[in-house]
Amino acid sequence: MASPKPSHARISVIGAGPGGLTCARILQRHGLTVTVHDREAGPEARDQGGSLDLRAGDGQVALREAGLLEAFFDLARPEGQEMRQLDIGGRLLFHHVPGDGELFKPEIDRGRLRGLLLESLEPGTVRWGRALTGVGGPADGPRLLRFADGGTVETDLVIGADGAFSRVRPAVSPAVLLYSGVSFLEAWFSDVDERHPGIAELVGQGGAAAADGARGLFAQRNGGDRIRVYIIRRAPADWIGRSGLTIDDTEAIRALLLEEYAHWSPDLRRLISDNDGPYVDRPIHALPVPHTWEHQPAVTLLGDAAHLMPPLGVGVNLAMLDASDLALALAGAPTVDDAIRAYESIMLPRSAEMARLLEGGAEHLLSDELPDFAQA
Structure with missing residues (x-):
């Protein structure tokens, strides 16, 4: 099947986390139609997790493209940039206190960020209670989404933004989590x-x-x-x-x-x-390093679905930057296939480089040496 124009395509995002919602918001800002499917029963179905820092070079870049940067600053906690390193006796080894106006990586609760993104979308964009079980259909599309409730949806593009245990990932990659x-x-x-x-x-x-x-x-x-x-x-x-x-x-x-x-x-x-x-x-x-796949003309991944890494402060920022890059590629490309190629040519090398830097990084969280933020 010939790849459709993005403006004519049925675009399906799987996962209503920060990455998936950022992608949907930017697509809608550029006049593209998108539906987000999420397994949860609704936006309040569970605790959304802890605080996130959104950094000037990635997460904030995505929010600017989404037209939400100022609204983010209204909700964020710049004082959350304070950091203390202690020894096991409780003695202070390092203390960073953010200066007035410091906005390099202000904190925001994950639930508040999700709420900001959800409120920015057109009504009905997110379909709740849609637990994906698999992706079928021919590789060149249209693809078929299968849901746990027995429902199916035909779509021209599947964007896997469904996190570490992605149900979209097997459509492009046999990789297993380590x-x-x-x-x-x-x-x-x-x-x-x-x-x-x-x-x-x-x-x-x-x-x-x-x-x-x-x-x-x-x-x-x-x-x-x-x-x-x-x-x-x-x-x-x-x-x-x-x-x-x-x-x-x-x-x-x-x-x-x-x-x-x-x-x-x-x-x-x-x-x-x-x-x-x-x-x-x-x-x-974490996913193997590097995690890459053969190009598929109607399926791609972003965020943890594409490049799960140790939790060292980059995950949500990369996911949102991925989302922005993919949405902008779709807004500017002649076909969906062209957009995916352009996006993956940026995202895959970037994520591979970061994954190599962070490989084995979970061990650093146990180190009694001062981490990099204490050396700056």
Whole structure:
């Protein structure tokens, strides 16, 4: 089948995260029709995760193309750029306090960013409760989207913006995720200034990190008087089950962790012991480096679906930059196929270079040496 003009194409984005929604917003700004399909029942179906920093050279570039940069600055927390590095005794090793007007990478809660993007889209753009199970149809299109509810949709372009466990990725690549050997356990703290004042003081307005070479803690201030803590350890991906526990065994997991961190200061151990509610298990995976694929004229990927990397502050920024590049390519190319070629000629080398820089980077989160941000 001849590749259609983007202005005549049925464009389907899979995934209503920052990347997928940014792509849809920029496409609509250029007069192109797009539908976003997301597996969640609605925009409030689950907690959207922690705070994100959007950087001047990528995430903010995408928001400018989306016409949302000023609205982002109205919602963002520049004070969230504060960063503290501690030793395991709780002593301050490094402290960055953002200067007046510093906007290189202000923080925003993932849920607030998603809300900003959703509100910018034309009504009905996002179809909720659409869990993709696979992509069929001929390689040159049209492609057929299959959903868990039994429904199908014929489309001229599938954009996989559906994250680490992408259901679109197998349509272009046989790659499987690799476990990094490092596991995160997430803990939440609410009403911190009143209920957890010691933790609030320890963390400040941004983030605070400590590590001993084998394990680490990273605490991050979120909006709404909340703090989210990531307990970082080398462990098998199924370490909870191997310990004879389930993720709901909060007290038993807490006791195990407190024993592992017994040599850390009492103030830091409160980041493990005083959390509100259960932990969340987040083993860290990545895609092979580099992750590339043979060009397909009617399917492409962006963000974690294309280049999942360790969580070192680049993921959402790359996803949004990918989204902007792809949308602008579609707005300016004579055919969908031409647009995908142009986009992938930029995205694949860029993501491969970054993935090489970050390969094995999950281990850096455990290092007791000052990270790069402390050397700047």
